[in-house]
Amino acid sequence: MSGIDAARSWDRFDRRRRIGRFLGLLGAFVVFAASWRYLDTGITNVETVPREIRDLLTRMYPPDVAYAPEIVEPLIETVHIAALGTAGALVLAIPVALLAAENTTPNAATYWLGKLIVTVSRSVNTIVWALIFVVVFGSGPLAGAVAIAFRSVGFLGKLLGEEIEEIDFGQVEAVRAAGASSVQVLLYGILPQVKPALVGLSVYRWEINVRDSTILGFVGAGGIGVQLFRAVNAFAWQSVATILIVVLGVVLASEAISASARRMVR
């Protein structure tokens, strides 16, 4: 009887996987509940949240249009920081990618060095890099550009390294067999194979960097964040609204440029 029943009823998962899934969900829920209790935000606060946010939004309306001319210059600075940071990152990322790719790295030590650089760069947020470089270069957009570059090295190095691992090594050996020096091998054997990826990734990172460079001003590393922070501290919410709209416009424009450029190289 049970045999027929078992044959008739269909289950997507066997019992072990069902229990596993259940325990996974239960564990996630327990962690969630424990975290909520640990944070101790209190449910009483939560009730006032929508009211406070609505209040903030009403204060922002209407955006202060007269403020717009004042933010043109910092906005251009933001774009500069993103562009320079991406360019600097690209220059630094190519050697890092060669180190972090299994097929081009000279030995195990250099491989792990490459991985280490990638990891540290990716794990430290742009704004933390900015804090460090403001100490080194003094406040200003230069610190911001270097921070953006250091943050992007890990991203570009990792993804570019993965591309290099995928290349056809026969071409590299062919170039080497023709008597090319190691620089020539790099230029004629490796780079042409990853060039589309190189362009696509850097444009994509540039788009991210435009977004990231809008916050550098909070730690004194230049860009539109300086104005935004100032306006927030002065409770000039209508100016804040103007800045947010402009930031939104720039980010959307950079996304569109990035998308069309990446379509072109594909």
Add this chain to the structure above:
Amino acid sequence: MAAERRSWRRPTAFRRREFTWAAYLGLAAFFLWSAWGVGADPSRIASGLGRGLTLLGDFFPPEATPRQARRIADKMVESVAMAMVSTVTGIAISVPVAFMAAENLSPKPLYYLNRGFISLSRALNAIIVAILVVKAVGLGPLAGVITITFKTVGFFAKLLAEDLEDIDMGSVDAVRATGASPIQTLVYGVVPQIIPRFAGLSVYRWDINIRTSTIVGIVGAGGIGSVLLTAFNRYAYQYVTAILIAIIAVVLVAEGVSAVVRRRYQ
């Protein structure tokens, strides 16, 4: 003529070769303008690097008194708890938003409204959102949870909506043809098709949220970021390094967990 046919030139992504050079020239000019704009003259970079090297000595070796170490651990737990809570709340809000932002399931006005919300959430950096939220609800982890929840919705709802647009409408129609109500159609026709991606995306976003939760504290939204900023402001650079190492370790563990879970699920 014959000589011309013998030489081969690589095809270009642009329509004419002249355009390629124009594009390169334009890019180079833009970078020069950027370099001039951020004041990146070589002498300043050199002096900064010189100072940077001396400073590097101040950052090492990492050091934290037992009390500071406890503080790092405390605030780190807060960061992780914030990430846990806001991943769950963010995903809970993302699901309806994603359904409303899927072109094939949602009426046009609702579609544009939710797409707009997603763009807004993606365009604004977490730090900017955190500053606004801190002004609205005050300092503390609640501001962080709201910020990360908001950022999660932009990411998660966008990717989920794209998955929803890619589903096989045939099986949805089949469920509907058996006389299922709209809710049943959703549960039996749509949901099973997106569950695998859903799990992977959740864990991936959890990983990103851990990263974000370590920095929103810089603007007062709870977590380890506040400790980092205080350490910077007190020039306690060895302590800074200790904090950074703690952050990198937590981020790496999260990344590892996320990678393992995603590999097993997909």
